[in-house]
Amino acid sequence: MMSVQITCTSCGSGIEVHPDQHSHKVDCTICKHVMDVKFTKEHEEGILKECPVCTRQDFYKQKDFNRKIGVALFVIAAVLSIWTYGLSLVALYLVDLFLFKKLSLVAICYKCRTNFRNLANMAEIREYDHEMNDRIVYSDHDFKGKPLSH
Numbered sequence: 001m002m003s004v005q006i007t008c009t010s011c012g013s014g015i016e017v018h019p020d021q022h023s024h025k026v027d028c029t030i031c032k033h034v035m036d037v038k039f040t041k042e043h044e045e046g047i048l049k050e051c052p053v054c055t056r057q058d059f060y061k062q063k064d065f066n067r068k069i070g071v072a073l074f075v076i077a078a079v080l081s082i083w084t085y086g087l088s089l090v091a092l093y094l095v096d097l098f099l100f101k102k103l104s105l106v107a108i109c110y111k112c113r114t115n116f117r118n119l120a121n122m123a124e125i126r127e128y129d130h131e132m133n134d135r136i137v138y139s140d141h142d143f144k145g146k147p148l149s150h
C-alpha cells in the first residue's frame with residue numbers, strides 16, 4: 001500500500017499517512033496543525049498522478065536512503081576500527097554496497113516535498129531535474145506532469 005509522508009506546513013515534522021479517499025484532513029501529531037488532503041481511488045491503488053496535498057502533478061524519484069542510519073553505522077564502524085585494524089570499515093563498505101542495491105525508491109513532490117513510497121507506478125516517475133525544481137520552487141511554474149521541454 002502506498003505510504004505518504006507529508007511535511008507539516010507549520011512545524012516541519014514528517015507525518016505518515018495512508019491514502020483514504022474518505023479522509024480530507026490530516027493533523028500533525030506534533031503541533032496539531034490540520035492540513036487538507038485530497039486522496040482519490042488511484043492513490044488507494046498506489047498510483048500517483050496528482051499530489052494529495054498541493055494537487056500538482058510534478059514528481060521526481062530518488063533512492064530512499066536513510067541518512068541518519070548511515071551516519072550512525074559509520075560512527076560505530078570507525079570506533080570499532082581501532083580494534084579491528086580497519087576491518088569494520090571494510091565491512092561497512094560491503095554492507096553499504098548491499099543496502100544500496102536493495103534500496104527502494106521514493107517519489108517526491110517538487111512543490112510541497114511530500115514523499116510517496118510503495119508506488120505501483122514508480123516506473124513512470126522521472127528522475128530529479130534541477131531546472132524543473134528551480135522553476136517550480138522559485139517561479140511557481142506548473143508543469144502539469146509534463147517533462148521539461150526546450
Ligand SMILES: [Zn+2]
Nearest residue numbers: 008011028031
Ligand atoms: Zn506540525
Ligand SMILES: [Zn+2]
Nearest residue numbers: 051054109112
Ligand atoms: Zn505536493
